[in-house]
Amino acid sequence: xxxxxxxxxxxxxxxxxxxxxxxxxxxxxxxxITALSVAVALAIALPAGLYVGHTRRxxxxxxxxxxxxxxxxxxxILGIVFPFTLSLPGFGFxxxxxxxxxxxxxPILTNTYVGVRSxxxxxxxAARGMGMSEVQLLRRIELPLAAPxxxxxxxxxxxxxxxxxxxxxxxxxxxxxxxxxxxFYQNDTVKILVGAILVAALAVVTELVLAVxxxxxxxARGAAAAGATA
Amino acid sequence: xxxxxxxxxxxxxxxxxxxxxxxxxxxxxxLVVLVGPSGCGKTTxxxxxxxxxxxxxxxxxxxxxxxxxxxxxxxxRGIGYVIQSVGLMPHRxxxxxxxxxxxxxxxxxxxxxxxxxxxxxxxxxxxGLIGRYPSELSGGQRQRVGVARAxxxxxxxxxxxxxxxxxxxxxRERLQEQFLDIQARLRKTxxxxxxxxxxxxxLADRIAxxxxxxxxxxxxxxxxxxxxPASDFVRDFVGPEPGLxxxxxxxxxxxxxxxxxxxxxxxxxxxxxxxxEPFGLDWATVLDPEGRVLGWVDRADVTGRARVxxxxxxxxxxxxxxxxxxRSALDAIVSNRTQVAVVVDEQERYxxxxxxxxVAKEIIT
Numbered sequence: 001x002x003x004x005x006x007x008x009x010x011x012x013x014x015x016x017x018x019x020x021x022x023x024x025x026x027x028x029x030x031x032x033i034t035a036l037s038v039a040v041a042l043a044i045a046l047p048a049g050l051y052v053g054h055t056r057r058x059x060x061x062x063x064x065x066x067x068x069x070x071x072x073x074x075x076x077i078l079g080i081v082f083p084f085t086l087s088l089p090g091f092g093f094x095x096x097x098x099x100x101x102x103x104x105x106x107p108i109l110t111n112t113y114v115g116v117r118s119x120x121x122x123x124x125x126a127a128r129g130m131g132m133s134e135v136q137l138l139r140r141i142e143l144p145l146a147a148p149x150x151x152x153x154x155x156x157x158x159x160x161x162x163x164x165x166x167x168x169x170x171x172x173x174x175x176x177x178x179x180x181x182x183x184f185y186q187n188d189t190v191k192i193l194v195g196a197i198l199v200a201a202l203a204v205v206t207e208l209v210l211a212v213x214x215x216x217x218x219x220a221r222g223a224a225a226a227g228a229t230a
Numbered sequence: 231x232x233x234x235x236x237x238x239x240x241x242x243x244x245x246x247x248x249x250x251x252x253x254x255x256x257x258x259x260x261l262v263v264l265v266g267p268s269g270c271g272k273t274t275x276x277x278x279x280x281x282x283x284x285x286x287x288x289x290x291x292x293x294x295x296x297x298x299x300x301x302x303x304x305x306x307r308g309i310g311y312v313i314q315s316v317g318l319m320p321h322r323x324x325x326x327x328x329x330x331x332x333x334x335x336x337x338x339x340x341x342x343x344x345x346x347x348x349x350x351x352x353x354x355x356x357x358g359l360i361g362r363y364p365s366e367l368s369g370g371q372r373q374r375v376g377v378a379r380a381x382x383x384x385x386x387x388x389x390x391x392x393x394x395x396x397x398x399x400x401x402r403e404r405l406q407e408q409f410l411d412i413q414a415r416l417r418k419t420x421x422x423x424x425x426x427x428x429x430x431x432x433l434a435d436r437i438a439x440x441x442x443x444x445x446x447x448x449x450x451x452x453x454x455x456x457x458x459p460a461s462d463f464v465r466d467f468v469g470p471e472p473g474l475x476x477x478x479x480x481x482x483x484x485x486x487x488x489x490x491x492x493x494x495x496x497x498x499x500x501x502x503x504x505x506x507e508p509f510g511l512d513w514a515t516v517l518d519p520e521g522r523v524l525g526w527v528d529r530a531d532v533t534g535r536a537r538v539x540x541x542x543x544x545x546x547x548x549x550x551x552x553x554x555x556x557r558s559a560l561d562a563i564v565s566n567r568t569q570v571a572v573v574v575d576e577q578e579r580y581x582x583x584x585x586x587x588x589v590a591k592e593i594i595t
Contacts (some may be wrong), residue, residue, distance in 0.1 A: 126317025129282055129389070130331050130380070131307030144321055219321035221365025 007193035029174035032160045041104030049112025070108035074099045074164045092172030104157035111153025115146030146216040156209035162203045234258040237288030237530040248274045249444030259417035263434035272423045280306045310380030310388035314395050317423050318364040325360040331383040349378040370401040388420045451480050454594025473593040478557035487573050487582030495539030517545050521579040549574045
């Protein structure tokens, strides 16, 4: 049997689903670290992006932060942060979280800022002139109109985190990386493939779910505009 | 009432003033147009009234209250605001857009629905548009929704920044007419910005002509501006044909019509000639028994006929009514072979004639 087919068969065998090295356990770990990283990144990048997009203040800082974030290698951050987190519980969890948050921030920050900035200035100007407060402008106009672009940023971040979180295994945390790195050490090609297939599958699922979400938050604009913005 | 008292504005990092020592008063129910070339600070001036821009010095009051002492958000909710690009919210329907300010100030839903209906009718919009999105409207419809939205909470004061500039000339003219009709009923206090002097002349109760740097050149009623421009700048800005432009501001009702020669179809030929003679003319208007205009005949037409009605009664090329402008009366004069404008009432009943001399007298004085 080909290694690929064997790997698929391995995954589909219920005997490999449970237990500390089971597929479900590592799936839970992988989803947990991804969801948490994206949530923390969102909590930081969304308000920052909204602020910069709405006020047009700190645009340079936002671009600089986003570019620096993209330039930083996740593996390097993990290595740097790792020694400082040895006293914390969940061996390998915190360095992974920090590295993944830093990885997830740039796309969300950039897309939020660009999404808000691309709302037509006249729409905001007219609404401000009619007496909407700055918070109302943000909540009723800028956020709904920028929502699809922001969700697209979250999608980019989430998919990147799903792929990169495999590195956690090197530093002692679980996730699908466990299969890949254990496979390397044990010279077990099938095990490596198991990890690779699972990561790819989770990335595709993440992509699809968030693509649907992006569609759902798209504001109605009427028949004439629907074609133009789809 | 809006009062500007020695208002100046200088933007940070710019050498000159955008608005210089501007004093202006807009009375209740008055439509004042700020007009001038680009860089004359007309939009800046308007935006200082609702505090979208804050003056560097001087005082602006709306109904006696200094705008700088009011909360800008509350201030703006009491002032209608329309901009050139309209700026409708693309993700909100026409109805929701119109409801913006009523919602902000907390009207109940029933009152909002009734108000939307009322405004849609006032602006002659199709009721089916209420649930449509701005992208589904024509340019003219968008502009009307923009003005309707500004009027939604019935603010006493309106600021309008080139609200009709983004549509083609034919639609613009129709929007201007409709807006004048609505304003005649509502009597809002309006500051209206445009770069188009003809639009200013057409709409304004008073025009403020601004020069570069927000210097007030003249603040006067349109006909005064045309008759007595205060400076070469104003004369240049008002442009060619100031006399014709003044005629377009005056109506036929403003001047006396002459009786003119009239004759009935049953009259004899020599009666027609007798009617022409006192006026020194060789033609007469033919009227039916109800006084409606049938046309005209000249001396040669009736010669040898038993009755005037047997002759070939020719139609006038154009009529005017008392509501017509003197400019259209002048047009009728040069279009009719008789070289007069025939004035009729709404039922086409004859009221008299206007000669070129009578109209020209109005331009000269």
